Amino acid sequence: MDTRTGLPVVGMVGGGQLARMTHQAAIALGQSLRVLSEAPDDSAALVAADVRSGTHTDLSALREFAKGCDAVTFDHEHVPTGHIAALAAEGVKIYPGAETIVFAQDKRRMRERLSELGAPVPRWRPVSTAADIADFAAEVAEVAGANGGMGADAVGGRREAVSGAGAQAGRASGWPVVAKAVRGGYDGRGVWMLADVAAAQELVATGVELIVEERVPLRREIAALVARSPFGQVAAYPVVETVQRDGICVEVLAPAPELPEELAVEAQQLAIDLAHALGVVGLLAVELFETEAGIVVNELAMRPHNSGHWTIEGARTSQFEQHLRAVLDYPMGETSLTAPAVVMANVLGGAPGGMTLDERLHHLFAADPGVRVHLYGKQVRPGRKIGHVTVLGDDMTSVRARAARAARWLQEGE
Amino acid sequence: MDTRTGLPVVGMVGGGQLARMTHQAAIALGQSLRVLSEAPDDSAALVAADVRSGTHTDLSALREFAKGCDAVTFDHEHVPTGHIAALAAEGVKIYPGAETIVFAQDKRRMRERLSELGAPVPRWRPVSTAADIADFAAEVAEVAGANGGMGADAVGGRREAVSGAGAQAGRASGWPVVAKAVRGGYDGRGVWMLADVAAAQELVATGVELIVEERVPLRREIAALVARSPFGQVAAYPVVETVQRDGICVEVLAPAPELPEELAVEAQQLAIDLAHALGVVGLLAVELFETEAGIVVNELAMRPHNSGHWTIEGARTSQFEQHLRAVLDYPMGETSLTAPAVVMANVLGGAPGGMTLDERLHHLFAADPGVRVHLYGKQVRPGRKIGHVTVLGDDMTSVRARAARAARWLQEGE
Numbered sequence: 001m002d003t004r005t006g007l008p009v010v011g012m013v014g015g016g017q018l019a020r021m022t023h024q025a026a027i028a029l030g031q032s033l034r035v036l037s038e039a040p041d042d043s044a045a046l047v048a049a050d051v052r053s054g055t056h057t058d059l060s061a062l063r064e065f066a067k068g069c070d071a072v073t074f075d076h077e078h079v080p081t082g083h084i085a086a087l088a089a090e091g092v093k094i095y096p097g098a099e100t101i102v103f104a105q106d107k108r109r110m111r112e113r114l115s116e117l118g119a120p121v122p123r124w125r126p127v128s129t130a131a132d133i134a135d136f137a138a139e140v141a142e143v144a145g146a147n148g149g150m151g152a153d154a155v156g157g158r159r160e161a162v163s164g165a166g167a168q169a170g171r172a173s174g175w176p177v178v179a180k181a182v183r184g185g186y187d188g189r190g191v192w193m194l195a196d197v198a199a200a201q202e203l204v205a206t207g208v209e210l211i212v213e214e215r216v217p218l219r220r221e222i223a224a225l226v227a228r229s230p231f232g233q234v235a236a237y238p239v240v241e242t243v244q245r246d247g248i249c250v251e252v253l254a255p256a257p258e259l260p261e262e263l264a265v266e267a268q269q270l271a272i273d274l275a276h277a278l279g280v281v282g283l284l285a286v287e288l289f290e291t292e293a294g295i296v297v298n299e300l301a302m303r304p305h306n307s308g309h310w311t312i313e314g315a316r317t318s319q320f321e322q323h324l325r326a327v328l329d330y331p332m333g334e335t336s337l338t339a340p341a342v343v344m345a346n347v348l349g350g351a352p353g354g355m356t357l358d359e360r361l362h363h364l365f366a367a368d369p370g371v372r373v374h375l376y377g378k379q380v381r382p383g384r385k386i387g388h389v390t391v392l393g394d395d396m397t398s399v400r401a402r403a404a405r406a407a408r409w410l411q412e413g414e
Numbered sequence: 415m416d417t418r419t420g421l422p423v424v425g426m427v428g429g430g431q432l433a434r435m436t437h438q439a440a441i442a443l444g445q446s447l448r449v450l451s452e453a454p455d456d457s458a459a460l461v462a463a464d465v466r467s468g469t470h471t472d473l474s475a476l477r478e479f480a481k482g483c484d485a486v487t488f489d490h491e492h493v494p495t496g497h498i499a500a501l502a503a504e505g506v507k508i509y510p511g512a513e514t515i516v517f518a519q520d521k522r523r524m525r526e527r528l529s530e531l532g533a534p535v536p537r538w539r540p541v542s543t544a545a546d547i548a549d550f551a552a553e554v555a556e557v558a559g560a561n562g563g564m565g566a567d568a569v570g571g572r573r574e575a576v577s578g579a580g581a582q583a584g585r586a587s588g589w590p591v592v593a594k595a596v597r598g599g600y601d602g603r604g605v606w607m608l609a610d611v612a613a614a615q616e617l618v619a620t621g622v623e624l625i626v627e628e629r630v631p632l633r634r635e636i637a638a639l640v641a642r643s644p645f646g647q648v649a650a651y652p653v654v655e656t657v658q659r660d661g662i663c664v665e666v667l668a669p670a671p672e673l674p675e676e677l678a679v680e681a682q683q684l685a686i687d688l689a690h691a692l693g694v695v696g697l698l699a700v701e702l703f704e705t706e707a708g709i710v711v712n713e714l715a716m717r718p719h720n721s722g723h724w725t726i727e728g729a730r731t732s733q734f735e736q737h738l739r740a741v742l743d744y745p746m747g748e749t750s751l752t753a754p755a756v757v758m759a760n761v762l763g764g765a766p767g768g769m770t771l772d773e774r775l776h777h778l779f780a781a782d783p784g785v786r787v788h789l790y791g792k793q794v795r796p797g798r799k800i801g802h803v804t805v806l807g808d809d810m811t812s813v814r815a816r817a818a819r820a821a822r823w824l825q826e827g828e
Contacts (some may be wrong), residue, residue, distance in 0.1 A: 004460065004791070004793070005789075005791045005792070005793075007771065007775075020441060023441070024442070026461075027434060027435075027438050027461045028438070028787060029775075029789060030775075030791050031791075045463070046416075046418065046419070046463060047446045049460060049465070051463070316786075325779065330776055331776065334783040338753070356420055357420050358420060358421055361421075361443075361444075362745065365745040366745040369649075369745060369747050369748040370747070373442060373443065375419075375443060377418070377419045380420070392730075
């Protein structure tokens, strides 16, 4: 507790944009987020009053950081579970716990647990050698042949309807295979599309621990975001569509356009069930593939998530406030939409030269006075997420066009 | 400019809740508000990264503070105009300027200027003695007799319709008279209702510099908020109703319920004209009396204002972001409502004892998951503004009831 205000102190490990935006939410709740930051120019360190220097792999730094915090949580999923368990054993309220966050850190453990729980997942396998991967491809080809499709057990065997000739050719051989690093991937990093055995050999030679997955013929990607408190209350946000480019989320559409109501309910229920089964405290983002045959879990994240940035203006309670409420065991806030159509678009760093970011901002504000801008205070590097924009309105098509234009404007200075 | 981010630095003199909420807005724009704060537990000092210690009456502290700021502005109106002028002469972009802010600091200068501009103001007079005040009361009584009402020239002479027998008795004598300290009043302080000459003598004996005004028989109080940039662009928010209790604003209703469209337009136009005529850069809040005969200017404020706190969730662009955009000469943001009915209620400190603020927050969130809470990190003292709540919805009556309940809950722990 902050003795000056009588209100709780939440510590967040990591000083990125998620901590930055969580600090904004904390201010409204009468709090001031405590941030464990590696560098003084970290996104959150630039704006928070209570910044401690240290790294998330240093147990003694974490221990010192946690002193006086009512709850400790994370800006990312890279804190060693051993450290989290050690702090919890010492009485620190640290969320999500070690036995939970492991499923967001380790894709193999996640796939195993989801399979046990009967959640819909792509066909997958842990692999050590190129031969393992070739075996997996053969199995995918075999099942696809047997079903007139591929890897159909989890999602119902009707997927052959969605793809063209190219995908069919791929299926016939079982290639390409999706390979994922068990640990540490994000924003498309740590994911490879392997075309053949030669590519598999090359990847295996790097020594990275891998799982492989069938390539799911998807209609699109959607995401279900929920928050769960220690008491067990869960709040579910409307299901959104996430649009990826080169493995990076570029747009989020809320609500997911033309998503059948029963599929939306199913996705929300799945996220609620997973939050409960995995013991999540705080936010859980379930990234999903929508296929002809239903939904399939792609990834889990247990923290404020890019697919929820739209909630700052687009939902009655932002994901950042919701995360704070969850880890402090406050009752959850309302999750309903504030407008019929909400679009968030990420702003990526553009090529060097041309207009400065400040000049671009002037032009954007002149062009569209209604766009909401969030900049993270980061050095501009090509392809780096340096901010996002949100547009709200009645018509998804025009809202989407405005958001895309705004993001492009900020990143390219067009 | 912040060399780490390439984005501008705004310095705000004063570390109260207005600076605290402006910092939240600055974060979204990629900035970090620089705050000149008198005490480390000032509301904004608790949450901002870039806090300089100093007082607003110390020119050398202000000069040091302004170094490296792209613009300097204020959390309050108490900085001496001489200091503001000195900094401006040295090339600091400081808004509003000395020749402008004087009209928000000095009620006599404000009334004089507004009278010159032909803006609707109550009958008023600067006074030095109790005899001056008695003369003013006699004049009010005379005019009221002549018009069948009181002080009617500015607002059209139709005010007699609004009051009951008590007010009529008061008018017959010209008493009570409203006395205001020329400088330094706020939240009902510095305003006195003088019942008779004895009361006038007592007040004059304190030596405070005074003006007196007729007591305007008002229907209600409303406020028009605009922002103006150095370029001269002005953005106007919807006109709101402000509800006062004991001289303190307790509720703001947006938009002002059942305000005739032509009166709303007139109030907005008046605020726009005043912003232009006075050379305001940043926000201008024009507090108005709505009378049977039209609108009359009560007070001016040139900073984020309590009557605009509802804009954080209730308008597309919050007043805090708008103020930053104005002082940086960015194009203004959209001011439209995000819901048909928005109500802000101030949370005042309750009596000591009973539940803690944190416990009250738990109960409030359980009772109403949709209410938006803003706490200022201030020590709870009876009657002190320690936060506010905002509720949005379709129906003003139910939205208002929810906001009032939420504010009461936080302050009394009922």
